[in-house]
Amino acid sequence: MRTLKGIMCRGGVVGAPQAGPAARPSGQRQHRGQRPRVSRHPRRPWIVSALAALTTGAALTLGLTGCAGLGERVSGSNGRMDIAVVAKGYASPFWAAVKAGTMAAGQDLGVNVTFSGPDTESDVVRQVDQINLAHVQHPDAFVFAALDSSASVIALQQFVDSGIPVIAFDSGVPGSDIPVSTVATDNRAAAAEAAKHMAELLGGEGKVAVLAQSSTSVTGTDRRDGFIGWLAANAPGVDVVDVQYNDSDQAKAEQQAAAILQAHPDLAGMFATDDDGAVAAAQTVRRTERDVQVIGFDSGAVQIGLIRKGVMAGAVTQNPYQMGYIAVEKAVAAAKGEEVEPEIDSGFYWYDATNLDDPDIQKAVYD
Structure with a gap:
């Protein structure tokens, strides 16, 4: 029979059995030589087993219903996978x-x-x-x-x-x-496509910055490295002067974009590795009225709107x-x-104002 070892929840374990003998009430102790007190009404084995089963079942139920984040099920238990x-x-x-x-x-x-x-x-x-x-x-x-x-x-x-x-x-x-x-x-290849368009927009030279969503996720690091690597190999005149990580936090990305623009008055371009960073970069450039080319990643509704209005040059979208x-x-x-x-x-697609309404692009965007 398998033993319920507990159900992991945020901050601890639910349903874990306690190890060791039952503790005596505080302030009581058994003196040396004293016989242990025996209940006059010992529990029958079948009662103990039944109580144990009920306790285990209750712990399992509480463990599952008391934990957040179990998600949404298409349908209930019905024998399906x-x-x-x-x-x-x-x-x-x-x-x-x-x-x-x-x-x-x-x-x-x-x-x-x-x-x-x-x-x-x-x-x-x-x-x-x-x-x-x-x-x-x-x-x-x-x-x-x-x-x-x-x-x-x-x-x-x-x-x-x-x-x-x-x-x-x-x-x-x-x-x-x-x-x-x-x-x-293929995030490296997708980011390389973004780098190619950035180099074309800048005429092969200028300073650019990267707003990356993560330094620990493979997605974020591959997009960062794919963009920087393509420029280093194919557009040496385009210089990456700053890389910042925003944890897909748009407010944080806006602060970073503003700081980059202030630190580099001659900045020519910004590449953001996700939707939050792209929107943050574009809105900051628009607010500061700077002439900076912004290229993003993904295709949320706000980012698509910024591309249609010409605030962003374009983006790479996944599916x-x-x-x-x-x-x-x-x-x-x-x-x-x-x-x-x-x-x-x-797969991925490059899109801008010229091809945004193409059928293949419309299948991939998620606005």
Whole structure:
């Protein structure tokens, strides 16, 4: 019989049994040589077993209902396969589009899908808690986008030990063979495309800055390195003078953009590696009335509006809906024991005011 060791919640463990003998009330002790007091009404073994079962069941119920972030299920327990998804975020337009893709895949494939993520993309601790919660649910497969790849490895190992396949999406887990497949944009190639357009806009020379969403997420570092690397190899006249990290916090990114503009009065361009940074950069440039080319990443409604108005030059967009859909699709295949591709490129597009209404672009944007 398996022992309930506890259910991990934020700030501790629910349902963990207490080790050691029961403690005596404060102020009482058993004197040497004194016989231990025996109850005149000993519990029958079957009563003890029944109470233990009730206690264990109650602890399990409280553990599951008392933990936040378990996500939203397509349908209840109905004998269908269960796929748990933990993303980097929950409420932003990008993650809302990813969620829509995962839920659509669940409906089409006839499986239950749960979707959760931290409130902010800097809350690594919260995301690790959500990984642990997902493992407690013992899904048939687990789909995961890492905020901090190295911080997640220990928690992810639980799924491997339990025989549950892991599908990574958006960000992989470098140096680890835990994910059986990774569904993601080729972020280096996408950022290189942004760098190419920046160099063309600047005529091959000028100072630029980078507003990156993260220094720990593979997504953020690959976009940073893809942009800087392409310029170094192909446009040596374009000089990257500053790189700042904003944790996908638009207010923080606006402060950074303002500081960069003040520190570099001759700045010619800004590249932001996500939607929050792009909107922050463009709005700061517009507010300060500076002549700076802004290129972004992703395609939220505000960013698209700024591109239509000419405040931003353009952006690279992923296909978040498709990414979420494919990730669940591959999770179902892996749970069935089918072979899945280790790397799946979900694609990207460059868009600006000239091609924004093209059918292919409209399928990828998520405004």
